Amino acid sequence: MALMTLTPAEARELEGRELGVTDWKEVTQELVDLFARATGDRQWIHTDPERAARESPFRRTIAHGYFTLALVPAFFYELLEVRDCRMLINFGANEVRWPAPVPVPSRVRLRARIAEVENTSRSFTLHVEATIEVEGQAKPAMNARVLFRYYV
Template sequence: MSVLVIRSFEDFEKFNGQDLGTSDYFRITQNQINLFADATHDHQWIHCDPERAKKEGAFGNTIAHGYLTLSIVPHLWDQIVKVENLKMMINYGIETLRFAQAVTVDSEVRLAAKLKNVANLRGTVKAEVEVKLEIKDQKKPAFTGVLVFLYHFH
């Protein structure tokens, strides 16, 4: 897989409206789920109690927190696009985020990204990226949404 390198607004502009690529698959483990539960103080049994989740849960196993799946986006995004020549990057917002499918423990997910729009705001590049977190062997994605980044180039 090749990583797309962006070094300026003009580089971004070339890909406006186009698919940017897809990351490698990433496995969600019970250890990651437990660590995320510790970090967020969200120890709901559907995430942290494998025995109860198997017996009582709707998914046959524990599931990742929705926000855990969202939190791996930077790791997966870096496998799709490498933005160089930066002074700073800011996560500006998330639009229309929808969690569509639970991610069960040991599932593999990957990020697909499309540049919805890019604008030059007096030297700051605003990139709106449509994302979809795909679950291996599942038709429905874990989530879809539009992430908004601000890039300040040198």
């Protein structure tokens, strides 16, 4: 999907708009292991391919749920750039659900829609319906409402 570049005034008018989908990103065991090391969540279902092959109902390792949530900002920046802002912060995430696992290895992408735009005089917040899709899987790996606050 092509990057949409907007001014703050244009971005404030995005409510209800589908932004599209990103390119696919490979989820590798190396990335999952790095996330496990960074967070201290070293459960074998994420980090031990041999044991997962024997004991997991998924028959291989799966990515952490929070790993998929952590991918959202970088994916989102592939879809939308707002020029002339002083800064952007990740403001929060609501209604986060993980209906299906992300098997390792696999490829994932973000589908994003602007559900709401909250305006103030010095900032605006985009409420993004974020869905992480897994290539070849009908059920999404994650659904969330992610909030990005832009300061103008």
